[in-house]
Amino acid sequence: MAGGAIVNTAGGKDYPGKLTLFVFLTCVVAATGGLIFGYDIGISGGVTSMDPFLKKFFPEVFRKKQLANKNNQYCKYDNQLLQTFTSSLYLAALVASFFAATVTRVLGRKWSMFGGGLTFLIGAALNGAAENVAMLIVGRILLGIGVGFANQSVPVYLSEMAPARLRGMLNIGFQLMITIGILAAELINYGANKIKAGYGWRVSLALAAVPAGIITLGSLFLPDTPNSLLERGHADEARRMLRRIRGTEDIGEEYADLVAASEEARTVRHPWRNILERRYRAQLTMAVMIPFFQQLTGINVIMFYAPVLFDTLGFKNDASLMSAVITGLVNVFATLVSVFTVDRLGRRKLFLQGGTQMIICQVIVGTLIAVKFGTSGIGEIPKGYAAVVVVFICAYVAGFAWSWGPLGWLVPSEIFPLEIRPAGQSINVSVNMLFTFVIAQAFLTMLCHFKFGLFYFFAGWVVIMTIFIALFLPETKNVPIEEMVLVWKSHWFWGKFVADDDVHVQMASSGAKAAHA
Numbered sequence: 418m419a420g421g422a423i424v425n426t427a428g429g430k431d432y433p434g435k436l437t438l439f440v441f442l443t444c445v446v447a448a449t450g451g452l453i454f455g456y457d458i459g460i461s462g463g464v465t466s467m468d469p470f471l472k473k474f475f476p477e478v479f480r481k482k483q484l485a486n487k488n489n490q491y492c493k494y495d496n497q498l499l500q501t502f503t504s505s506l507y508l509a510a511l512v513a514s515f516f517a518a519t520v521t522r523v524l525g526r527k528w529s530m531f532g533g534g535l536t537f538l539i540g541a542a543l544n545g546a547a548e549n550v551a552m553l554i555v556g557r558i559l560l561g562i563g564v565g566f567a568n569q570s571v572p573v574y575l576s577e578m579a580p581a582r583l584r585g586m587l588n589i590g591f592q593l594m595i596t597i598g599i600l601a602a603e604l605i606n607y608g609a610n611k612i613k614a615g616y617g618w619r620v621s622l623a624l625a626a627v628p629a630g631i632i633t634l635g636s637l638f639l640p641d642t643p644n645s646l647l648e649r650g651h652a653d654e655a656r657r658m659l660r661r662i663r664g665t666e667d668i669g670e671e672y673a674d675l676v677a678a679s680e681e682a683r684t685v686r687h688p689w690r691n692i693l694e695r696r697y698r699a700q701l702t703m704a705v706m707i708p709f710f711q712q713l714t715g716i717n718v719i720m721f722y723a724p725v726l727f728d729t730l731g732f733k734n735d736a737s738l739m740s741a742v743i744t745g746l747v748n749v750f751a752t753l754v755s756v757f758t759v760d761r762l763g764r765r766k767l768f769l770q771g772g773t774q775m776i777i778c779q780v781i782v783g784t785l786i787a788v789k790f791g792t793s794g795i796g797e798i799p800k801g802y803a804a805v806v807v808v809f810i811c812a813y814v815a816g817f818a819w820s821w822g823p824l825g826w827l828v829p830s831e832i833f834p835l836e837i838r839p840a841g842q843s844i845n846v847s848v849n850m851l852f853t854f855v856i857a858q859a860f861l862t863m864l865c866h867f868k869f870g871l872f873y874f875f876a877g878w879v880v881i882m883t884i885f886i887a888l889f890l891p892e893t894k895n896v897p898i899e900e901m902v903l904v905w906k907s908h909w910f911w912g913k914f915v916a917d918d919d920v921h922v923q924m925a926s927s928g929a930k931a932a933h934a
């Protein structure tokens with residue numbers, strides 16, 4: 418069958434050991450790296466819909482907003498500088514993720530998280546104290562550097578710490594923290610907007626220091642992963658760590674596999690060049706396409722601009738912040754669904770179901786808006802009608818939250834062999850950030866020009882990506898990372914790119930023997 422891997426993933430290799438409390442706690446701390454990312458995503462939309470903030474930094478948008486009731490609803494927020502405020506962070510994260518790849522490899526995953534948290538902390542202070550647009554944007558850039566480092570190191574850390582059969586669940590802890598960060602930001606915006614003296618936006622921006630403090634301090638207590646310890650030549654420590662995290666003495670086989678993978682990795686001088694080799698074509702394609710598609714679902718239109726969007730739909734300021742809170746709640750709870758199903762149902766089922774749900778909802782939302790605003794953008798939406806729009810937006814968010822949201826980070830973090838893992842993850846993060854940036858920068862302008870058609874536009878993309886998954890993504894649940902090559906080898910399409918020799922060399926245990934033969 419097209420797309421279905423022949424490898425029996427359920428019966429894949431399983432190492433002894435259990436989910437120890439130690440691993441669980443380390444993963445919780447590491448996953449808080451997702452909080453800083455989520456907080457940023459959730460905070461900007463609310464802040465940019467607050468009048469005192471607009472008056473101080475973007476007076477032109479404020480003036481246009483006052484007039485908008487009479488004019489085109491679709492265009493009232495269309496302003497390049499305002500979009501730059503939101504998007505500058507993602508551009509910085511993009512650049513940072515390349516440096517973060519080297520730091521993650523040379524110093525370990527832990528210091529990469531620490532560095533990210535610290536930079537983020539400084540950015541939060543600068544933002545909270547901002548007196549002009551320059552301070553705002555420099556602050557956002559520092560936040561972005563922090564996000565770049567955290568998004569590079571956290572997913573890899575989680576996938577390496579987790580026992581294979583629970584990797585999906587633990588890795589999705591990252592996405593769960595992202596959604597909690599978004600929700601926290603939306604709640605804070607809701608409260609801060611009520612501060613009469615008009616400095617609510619400062620509270621919103623400065624509170625980013627809280628999640629940053631958690632990951633900065635937390636990372637100091639985190640152990641490094643056995644994979645990373647080995648990679649940096651600390652064999653004894655790696656063995657001790659593996660025993661500790663698996664809670665058993667019986668780690669011989671897994672350890673041997675890690676050593677083999679790490680020896681193989683050591684012979685690789687140029688991970689960036691290697692990733693371009695034919696045998697890694699599948700991984701490279703996924704590292705580029707998955708984050709690209711994740712952003713083209715249009716999710717961040719809701720996440721960044723929900724308050725602005727709801728405001729555009731004629732909700733009052735307070736009501737639009739409240740609706741953002743509702744979508745934020747749905748996002749968190751729907752992510753839990755994937756936490757508990759991803760290692761049982763597998764990645765493909767979630768991708769296909771979630772995608773279909775998103776397509777249906779986007780078409781409905783686009784149509785509902787078209788009916789009321791047409792192409793002129795002039796009109797009013799009655800309360801009951803608006804509630805229906807919110808319901809479908811929530812169903813769309815739920816579909817994303819158990820598919821592309823978590824899997825967009827999980828799948829790329831588990832498909833690379835160690836030798837190209839940091840390089841692969843960098844590509845994943847930077848493509849994600851690039852398109853997050855593009856959407857953040859272009860959405861308000863696109864809304865102004867595409868109008869309700871914007872929802873059809875994203876629905877079209879979700880159709881394409883759902884077909885892509887059906888055809889090209891094999892199931893990766895329960896497969897130990899260092900054995901992933903078997904999955905590609907037995908795929909109807911990618912199998913052609915993997916020679917028999919590659920399987921032996923890449924496969925950790927047999928790889929060691931082959932390499933030394």
Ligand code: BGC
Pocket residue numbers: 458592595596599711716717720748821822823825826849853
């Ligand atoms: C995406 C973000 C998005 C978030 C929503 C993440 O996986 O990378 O761009 O805002 O999910 O929950």
